[in-house]
Amino acid sequence: MRAEIFQNAINSIADAGREMLNRRFSANNKAENGTEVKISQLCKELLSEKGEAMGTALARTVIERYKSLDEEGRLSFFITLRDEFEPETEVLEDAIYTYLNDPTRENRQDLEKAVEAPRQALIRAMNMAPGGTSALLKMREDLQQCLKQDKSLRVVDADFVHLFSSWFNRGFLRIREISWETPATVLEKIIKYEAVHAIADWSDLRRRLETDRRCYGFFHPALMGEPLIFVEVALTKELSDAVQPLLEPDNVTKAEDADTAIFYSISNCQQGLKGISFGNFLIKQVVMELKQELPNIKTFSTLSPVPMFRKWLDSNLDDFPEQDDELGTWLKTSEFAESFHEFKQRNVDSASDFKDKDRDLLIKLCTYYLTEVKKGSAPYDPVARFHLGNGARLERVNWSGDVSPNGIRQSYGMMVNYLYDLSSIEKNHEAFVNNNEVIVSDTVAKILAIDKKR
């Protein structure tokens, strides 16, 4: 319903544009010699006073023209944005010297204005077009392709990021539950965007929206049919240690019997918002929503992948025995040396390649990996970095947590529970940020301690 009304609004704006621009185009859009006005020329008009008067109509033309560009045209467009929408050097230098001579706040602010690339005003102006926000996201998606060829376009990208960070401010986002009552237009996007545990088809989706599952997304009012990010939650008894049981079609349980909420998948949907993060907000918000809806839920935890574990293990492990660090020490015990050697010899390609004794070995190695292996002073594993940075606690390391081919390939099937306990989030976060401390549960501490002490 909302979508329809929104569409109406869009259409009526579009019609306005069409009418005004039909006139405009027949008269003005061809330069004197009959050739079409360039998109860069249109962009400049959009920034001029004319743009103010023509408002949405001119913005719409620019967006439509952009959409008709091919790959080469887009690259050329971004180069134009890079080169022709920089501040004027003289004006900028004047502002600089004025400030240096007399560094008042006012002169600083004038410099601020002089140094801002007109690109930003242009992006804001393009946003006036019907469907402008959506088109600009797509534009940045294209730009990211072009960036691979031409790093100098980064200055253009930075301007997009600057504006998107402001527009997609948490204060403007709406959380919405996604359920089987949700319009199919949104649901098909959930199928498309799920990035962690792929959704095979509509009946797979339906399973994930059953009464013992929840799904929440952030939406922006200018993109109501498009989730920005969504999280899938399973309501369970006790902490889940493996994802496959959660994805099974049957054994739907009763939500009112659950005591635990497992966040088993979180997916960003918009390539165009790369680098602008909402996950932190979404998880905490969903914890609150669930607390309110289901007071019986006491534990909130993820069931997360360890995407870099196998890569690290495979590439580094041979050297470890030589090192004199803790893992080295531990691995020197003959008991584990043997297990480890034997494990290395094997080709582990599927769950059937595991032996029971791998359990212990992998839990210890993975715990070590998550707590001790760093990139700078933060954990090397990006998922760990994200959740620990949010103030979560490393709760448990699970063997055979994800035995899908992908799970085996990424992490020898290991998965991790990060626990979100609102009462200690801030404390955890500060310890993590200020002291590089990884907060762990007693269970995890015990594994580390035993290992370390050997």
Add this chain to the structure above:
Amino acid sequence: MRAEIFQNAINSIADAGREMLNRRFSANNKAENGTEVKISQLCKELLSEKGEAMGTALARTVIERYKSLDEEGRLSFFITLRDEFEPETEVLEDAIYTYLNDPTRENRQDLEKAVEAPRQALIRAMNMAPGGTSALLKMREDLQQCLKQDKSLRVVDADFVHLFSSWFNRGFLRIREISWETPATVLEKIIKYEAVHAIADWSDLRRRLETDRRCYGFFHPALMGEPLIFVEVALTKELSDAVQPLLEPDNVTKAEDADTAIFYSISNCQQGLKGISFGNFLIKQVVMELKQELPNIKTFSTLSPVPMFRKWLDSNLDDFPEQDDELGTWLKTSEFAESFHEFKQRNVDSASDFKDKDRDLLIKLCTYYLTEVKKGSAPYDPVARFHLGNGARLERVNWSGDVSPNGIRQSYGMMVNYLYDLSSIEKNHEAFVNNNEVIVSDTVAKILAIDKKR
């Protein structure tokens, strides 16, 4: 409905905040020596990494703290914003010299970042609070009061304006019809904000929402119960020349018989958005909406006040006969000199003070005023400047258009029709901007011509 859901979202965020912050406050919010943490300190935390983790909860505390401030506290808060959220001088100077030494686009962009006041990031961060956008609008409203005492706060105001211009981009606004079906929460704001022809009470409002009237507003998704601007329209036969008949309670006509839409009132609602203009967009959008709904409507025109006419006439007129300009020439004809002299002698305080012969005199003087009297190169009258700048045409000057005390006081009762013809808006606008040309109808042209030739 939407409002409820929105409220729910807000509340659940608020609850989240409360919970996290209760903990936080009991632990941290009192400094070591027991005194309360200062709002400026909280603002700095909000900009720190801690802010990232605590998200909406910390933002909410800042906003609540701000709301509890008295006038003096607010002034002091804005002074803190001015003084403690400027860029660091050394960092800025480094960026400047780096750029001057090597003026690449990248160095220019680094300078752009260095020169931006952290205030902007702070305002963006405060917006994360539930109800943040609304609170920030109120904050700027307060700031405008403080500006009267301390002009140096303009640098702070400029940052608000910069962000609000981006957030309240036309692309994010929603047009909504306001009718007797609209929730009372919104309707009471229409009563409150009507700035041109005051709405006495609910039955007066109801008259303005009858079947032969329309009302449209722009809304922002973060402020759904709050119109930003609205316009009131009367559907009539032929161009209205006076506003009192439009406000009369009776004689409701049939919308389907009308051929003309009269925009008789346009009101900005948000003091906090002063200087950010939507009227241009709204009028054009409403023209489109009405064209679609009621294809019989062929003429779209305002019935506008002339707020500065009397002031101009009263203060300048005595000198005119001495001047050798066109009005002077015209006024030197004995016929008008007499009328004018007689008119000057009279005290015109109400409609009953008029004589029939004033009609001609005032129409001519007002036409002259609107077309010839300038502020720089643009018309002196602000309403004329707005509509002509939008590409409208000066269509007709009406005597006894507004015989309310206010109408007599502002403009000797004169009102003006500005005509919006979408097919000539752009042409008019360009003539106005490039050549300072005021586009007028034949009727108006005739008055000017005759007068000028005498």
Add this chain to the structure above:
Amino acid sequence: MRAEIFQNAINSIADAGREMLNRRFSANNKAENGTEVKISQLCKELLSEKGEAMGTALARTVIERYKSLDEEGRLSFFITLRDEFEPETEVLEDAIYTYLNDPTRENRQDLEKAVEAPRQALIRAMNMAPGGTSALLKMREDLQQCLKQDKSLRVVDADFVHLFSSWFNRGFLRIREISWETPATVLEKIIKYEAVHAIADWSDLRRRLETDRRCYGFFHPALMGEPLIFVEVALTKELSDAVQPLLEPDNVTKAEDADTAIFYSISNCQQGLKGISFGNFLIKQVVMELKQELPNIKTFSTLSPVPMFRKWLDSNLDDFPEQDDELGTWLKTSEFAESFHEFKQRNVDSASDFKDKDRDLLIKLCTYYLTEVKKGSAPYDPVARFHLGNGARLERVNWSGDVSPNGIRQSYGMMVNYLYDLSSIEKNHEAFVNNNEVIVSDTVAKILAIDKKR
């Protein structure tokens, strides 16, 4: 929003009707000799096969034709309904004799069909018109006027009642909260229909929708802008004993501090639904809604008028001392005889005419009136009959509960609290229905006991 969409649906149906009927009317609606087809003729067509094909369009014509009738025309229309839409006697008699000869269930059912007046099918058919349900309610409202002149129309009325009871089945009603977020179209009806404590104007209404007040109504999907019945609730600390404080504009309290919900006004809105009762359902439903929203509310009680108390007291009292019943005995005690005599002498027209000692006297008399004075075996007072029949308990009798002129005139200012305790509703109800027992609180029991024992 919903209203708009509904309106669209209605309009598009109406357009369909218009198109088809324009054709129809030009061809058929004038009888051969040029006179207009009678409404009774149209009604018969609507019941024929033609009606089936023409569906909504023909129904719409009938309804429009009905709306154009004056008072006389309406009376004549109802007489037509009475006389020309009775079953055919022969068919009916055949069905009777068939049944009497062979009283099978099937023959009984055939008789059921034969004995039903075709009026019912006609009313169902008229309901197909856009806005039909609303028009039929209005029709019955008119019919009730006509009934005053002609009691024989009762058979027609009975058919309306039969159908409305089925259509307005509790299962089809929607409860909706009415708040300041509700469209003005609905709110103005609340002002209009409030029947117990009149709402003076919009600011009076607003007070009744403040944060410490609630208002709920039943709506029917075919009449979404029209409440059928609504109840006003005050959230208070402790049981309210007087209505004027509840209606005062100021002293808004916090909903979260309240422990009691006082149902202080319940109003039926639709004359056309006279005799079809929803109040019982609404009160119990609202108790549930409030329990869910505000778990702190423990007590649910009305603050009700005693509309027949003064009439009873004034007309019967002189004779009582002579009677040998309980009130007689009690009143024979000299103490009360004096008070009573003195009270009778006074002209009580306003609150200022009361004396302190009246308090005791009136509470006792009113308690007696509510518990002992009967109409048949049920309480004489209609409000008591309603609430006690619902399973409520007579909780407290309040002096100076309603000191408005109306309150004094109806009941010497007395008001009553009836308590709804869901856990005893059924028990109370059964005691009331089976044993004519009036369930009272300890407080009330004490008053009765003391009095009776004297």
Add this chain to the structure above:
Amino acid sequence: MRAEIFQNAINSIADAGREMLNRRFSANNKAENGTEVKISQLCKELLSEKGEAMGTALARTVIERYKSLDEEGRLSFFITLRDEFEPETEVLEDAIYTYLNDPTRENRQDLEKAVEAPRQALIRAMNMAPGGTSALLKMREDLQQCLKQDKSLRVVDADFVHLFSSWFNRGFLRIREISWETPATVLEKIIKYEAVHAIADWSDLRRRLETDRRCYGFFHPALMGEPLIFVEVALTKELSDAVQPLLEPDNVTKAEDADTAIFYSISNCQQGLKGISFGNFLIKQVVMELKQELPNIKTFSTLSPVPMFRKWLDSNLDDFPEQDDELGTWLKTSEFAESFHEFKQRNVDSASDFKDKDRDLLIKLCTYYLTEVKKGSAPYDPVARFHLGNGARLERVNWSGDVSPNGIRQSYGMMVNYLYDLSSIEKNHEAFVNNNEVIVSDTVAKILAIDKKR
């Protein structure tokens, strides 16, 4: 959104019920000797005064108890309904004799009341339960199964039909467009209920909701997630003569280029509403909706199956040559006799079994079948009966219109266009009803004429 709110309402009613009934059940629901109260006993209570007080809660128990019954239990329940909820014979006979003695309208109405089975009041009372309407539809669905075993239950079924006809009156139905914006809960029902051309999966569904397709359904406010009936429409250029091209996944066309709307599938969804027809209303309503949305659409036609054609042809054809009727005469021409004989010899099981010359033969036979073969005085083919009865015209008979196995099996692949021209619907309908006349297009008339004249 609506669905959610509805669900909330339902839940809160249900909670009310639960609470009241928990108490009730613990106290009363076991008879004195400890056995459970019978459902028939509960039904009787529901009709008693107790039912009035306990309202929805008691209704809910009955419905829940019914749902827990197995097949045998249900049969036994319906037998109870049949036997124990008939009118009391004595009361009925009294009413009969009173009427016979004095056949006034009032006595007739008293008889009407006496003869109505209490079953109807019971069904109305059960409808008060949350989800009652839906449960009652299911109940009648079950009843239809039981009817197969016991025809005497028809009297029970007749009461359901009587009430459902009243409740599902056209005036209470809402038309809604079903699109890809519609919640998945509704869409999955479209997949399930499509009865004419099965929908394979979600991508097949999506094709049918593309921009050149439309789907509309009727909904009842008490069953908002459940379509009652829906129609699928293809927007095409010219009249479609075959359904397979319409179902193909690709070649989506532009809605704005279409001049024809083809109603290619209409499906009833509710077994429980068997015998209560909405199709007539829906088609005409959709014609109106489309006229309004897409003024370019000038032709509205079905593409309909001929479900009984093959059965008729196969079972009757051998005898025809002997008969002396028109078809006989025609078939006696040697030209067709040969074709026909040859056709009979062949086993036509799939499209590949056809020969080109079959085209002519089958079109003629099918045209004859549709226009001349009768059941009583109406066409033998049920689809023809439906559309011609609605006032549509037999427009064209198409060879190879449906070459699916089902199409071949039912009708040798024949399909028919019935044209809905609003300006002649009524005229056609009357000719059909009064004179048994089948209105045909010129094309069809030509085929008939030629054939008949040979």
